[in-house]
Amino acid sequence: MRSHNVRNLAIAMALSAATAGAQGLTPQNVEMHGFGSWNSGATNNENLYLGGMNRGSSRNANAGFTLTGHMDEKLSFTTQVQFDFTGLTQTSLDYVFAQYDFHDALKLRAGQVKQPFGLYTETIDVGVIRPFLSAPQSVYGPTANIGEAYRGIGFTGNVRMFSGMSLDYDVYGGGLNREEYEPTLDAYRVMQGRRPFSAVSDGVGTEITDQLYGGRVMVNLPFDGMRLGASGYHGNTNEQPIPGRGDVQAVIYSFEYAANRIGFRSEALREWESDHDRQNGWYYEGSYRLFGGWQLAGLFDRASTHLKGKKPGCAAPCSDRPVIGESLLEHKEYAAGLNYYFSPSFAMKASYHYIEGNRFAQPSRDDLVAQLQAAYTSGATTSPLPKYTNAVLLGAQFSF
Amino acid sequence: MRKILTFAFCLAALVGAAPAGAQQFRVIVNAANPTSALSKDDLARVYLKKMSSWKHGQSVTVVDLGPKSAVRAEFSMEVLGRDVPTMKNYWQQSLFSGRGVPPIEQPSEAQVVAFVAANPGAIGYVSSSAQLPESVKTISVTR
Numbered sequence: 001m002r003s004h005n006v007r008n009l010a011i012a013m014a015l016s017a018a019t020a021g022a023q024g025l026t027p028q029n030v031e032m033h034g035f036g037s038w039n040s041g042a043t044n045n046e047n048l049y050l051g052g053m054n055r056g057s058s059r060n061a062n063a064g065f066t067l068t069g070h071m072d073e074k075l076s077f078t079t080q081v082q083f084d085f086t087g088l089t090q091t092s093l094d095y096v097f098a099q100y101d102f103h104d105a106l107k108l109r110a111g112q113v114k115q116p117f118g119l120y121t122e123t124i125d126v127g128v129i130r131p132f133l134s135a136p137q138s139v140y141g142p143t144a145n146i147g148e149a150y151r152g153i154g155f156t157g158n159v160r161m162f163s164g165m166s167l168d169y170d171v172y173g174g175g176l177n178r179e180e181y182e183p184t185l186d187a188y189r190v191m192q193g194r195r196p197f198s199a200v201s202d203g204v205g206t207e208i209t210d211q212l213y214g215g216r217v218m219v220n221l222p223f224d225g226m227r228l229g230a231s232g233y234h235g236n237t238n239e240q241p242i243p244g245r246g247d248v249q250a251v252i253y254s255f256e257y258a259a260n261r262i263g264f265r266s267e268a269l270r271e272w273e274s275d276h277d278r279q280n281g282w283y284y285e286g287s288y289r290l291f292g293g294w295q296l297a298g299l300f301d302r303a304s305t306h307l308k309g310k311k312p313g314c315a316a317p318c319s320d321r322p323v324i325g326e327s328l329l330e331h332k333e334y335a336a337g338l339n340y341y342f343s344p345s346f347a348m349k350a351s352y353h354y355i356e357g358n359r360f361a362q363p364s365r366d367d368l369v370a371q372l373q374a375a376y377t378s379g380a381t382t383s384p385l386p387k388y389t390n391a392v393l394l395g396a397q398f399s400f
Numbered sequence: 401m402r403k404i405l406t407f408a409f410c411l412a413a414l415v416g417a418a419p420a421g422a423q424q425f426r427v428i429v430n431a432a433n434p435t436s437a438l439s440k441d442d443l444a445r446v447y448l449k450k451m452s453s454w455k456h457g458q459s460v461t462v463v464d465l466g467p468k469s470a471v472r473a474e475f476s477m478e479v480l481g482r483d484v485p486t487m488k489n490y491w492q493q494s495l496f497s498g499r500g501v502p503p504i505e506q507p508s509e510a511q512v513v514a515f516v517a518a519n520p521g522a523i524g525y526v527s528s529s530a531q532l533p534e535s536v537k538t539i540s541v542t543r
Contacts, residue, residue, distance in 0.1 A: 031501055068501060073452075073459045078498040095498060104452055114497050122497030129492045156499075160448045164441055166450065224444075224481025258490070260483045289485070344467075344488035399492055 029070040036063035037127045039349075039395025047384040049353065049361040050134050051086070052391045060395075061085040064125055074101045082125055084134065095149045105157040109172075113154055115147045116170035116216040117231045118267055124148060128396035131263060131287035131297035132337050133349050137238045138281030138303035139269045141331075144207050145250055145279065147176035147233075152212065158395065164222040168229075170377065171215040176235060178207045178248075184358055184363045185305065186329040187278070187372050192310040193318030193323040197373050202365040209235035209248060218254070225259030237273070247274040261289040274355045287339075297337035297351070303359055305329040324375050324383045325352045330357035346398040353391040361389040420501075424434060425471050426477075426528055426538045428513065430520045433458075437540040444479050449500050454521065462503035463515050464526040471509070471527045479541075 039059040041052025051060035064082035071077070080094040097111030114122040120135040124146070127133055139145060152174015159167045186200040214233025221227060232251035250271035257264045265393070268282040281303040289295045308321035337351035355361045362368055362385065372383040419483040427443065429435060434456055438446070445451035446460055455458050465472040467484050476484050491502035506512045517535040532538065 033495055037498065066496060068495075068496075068498075080496075080498070099498075104450060122499075123493055126492065126496045129489050129496070148524065160445070165443075213401075227488065258486060259481060260486055341485070344485045344492070356521070399496070 007342045027384050028222050031068045035067045035126045035399040039133045039393055041393040043304040044180040044390040046363045047361040047386055047389045049389055051392045052393055059086050070204050105159045107156050110153045112149045115150050117146055119254050119256055119265055120147045128347050128399045129270040132351055133393050134303045136283040138283050138301045140179035140265055141360050144178035144180035144331045145271045147178045151175045166220045168218045173213040176209040176212050178209055180207055184362050185369055187368055188325045188328045191322035193314030194311045197369050200369050209237050211236045226257045228255050263287040280304050293341035301333040303331040326382055327358045327383050331359035332356040348396050350394045355389040358385050424528055425475050425525045428516050428536050429523050429526050429539055429543055430516055431535050431537045432520050433530055437542055443541055447462050448518050458521040461510055461519050461522040463522055464503040464505045466505055466507045
């Protein structure tokens with residue numbers, strides 16, 4: 001989604017300006033909101049996790065602006081632009097879409113629209129509304145499970161049910177960009193003899209998914225603040241020009257209870273890519289608001305990845321499940337957090353994370369490759385990577 | 401997953417079991433609005449912006465008191481079942497997912513009354529003791 005230039009920003013601003021100028025939007029029917037986040041982190045070994053590194057890091061910061069213009073009671077336009085200050089400043093156009101409300105139960109959306117997938121995808125960049133600095137990695141990590149925004153057309157609405165319940169739904173179709181940072185899977189494939197070490201990726205890649213269709217249903221249960229639902233999508237990455245290859249699909253089941261002092265969320269995800277892997281992720285995340293603005297938070301997060309076996313005909317040391325790479329596919333995390341909310345719109349957050357596995361906690365790409373290459377060529381039978389990681393994060397998040 | 405649901409239902413039942421006191425607010429609409437009563441469920445849907453028009457077809461404009469108002473705190477718990485900080489969080493989720501903006505906030509009851517008086521589709525709430533002009537009327541909230 002990152003554009004690496006300011007072109008998208010210019011497009012968004014131009015669209016906003018054109019809309020305002022041509023259709024008569026006034027300051028009274030345009031709303032601007034924004035959000036920001038900064039965090040610092042440290043780990044107890046060479047593994048990096050959520051921006052934390054061995055000697056500490058304060059590189060992670062982002063901010064964004066959302067503009068919503070109401071043309072009339074039925075028609076509105078929404079744009080969100082985001083700036084990522086990690087390293088070189090990058091600008092991205094998160095979404096820009098038009099919405100026409102036929103009825104509360106039927107609203108049309110077209111453009112680049114936030115992907116309705118699970119509980120956090122639509123607000124993944126707005127940290128202040130969740131108990132931890134980052135959303136659970138098993139579902140929302142850099143593994144291309146989510147797309148952030150779809151390009152196309154969709155329908156959404158709310159339908160009243162029985163016994164005080166209601167249903168929120170979304171259906172959509174079009175295309176999707178899914179971001180991924182996957183040096184660990186690439187390294188694992190090296191162990192399987194499927195690719196050379198030089199092919200281990202460095203940096204965030206984008207997987208373009210077309211022929212997309214998907215949806216989400218969330219049932220608002222009779223208990224205020226409690227909802228239960230499922231989301232899913234299917235698309236094609238066009239990585240393989242063979243029918244049936246390159247298909248991707250994901251489904252997630254979600255539960256949320258957020259009322260007064262208590263917040264509890266749990267989700268279970270499965271994602272398939274027909275030509276290579278399958279990912280499973282699930283988590284429990286809870287929070288409790290204490291006196292004043294203090295809040296306690298806890299998280300259990302688990303992910304596992306399954307890749308197809310070694311390259312056919314590949315001789316030893318290739319293996320279906322290379323021992324020295326096993327930790328690259330696994331993630332188990334326990335985390336505890338303490339937050340202070342100056343207001344619902346501004347929070348300071350501190351958290352401790354204990355991580356098993358190297359799926360998301362791993363050395364930098366070059367260190368990863370160097371260590372695995374040395375172990376691989378020497379015929380080592382144990383992983384050279386630190387499997388257990390302790391991380392401490394501290395940050396601030398706000399919105400307005 | 402079954403264990404999570406059982407735990408959560410019990411939690412919600414405990415939280416929701418607190419006895420309600422006498423209602424300290426009243427719901428007001430413009431005097432020209434033919435509506436005379438709303439169910440509590442409809443009122444909640446209106447304040448969650450899931451019901452955007454009155455039965456006679458006019459669009460609803462929702463107005464809230466400021467976040468530190470004791471009347472808002474009571475209204476939020478009684479009608480929406482959630483306290484004001486939880487509702488703030490709800491609206492931030494809605495806002496940043498592009499699904500809707502929170503109700504307009506007015507800093508005082510007098511301004512809520514003036515807003516409702518000036519907007520035929522508006523709905524608001526004020527304390528039971530608030531003085532109302534003829535251009536604004538109270539509607540009853542049924543179970």
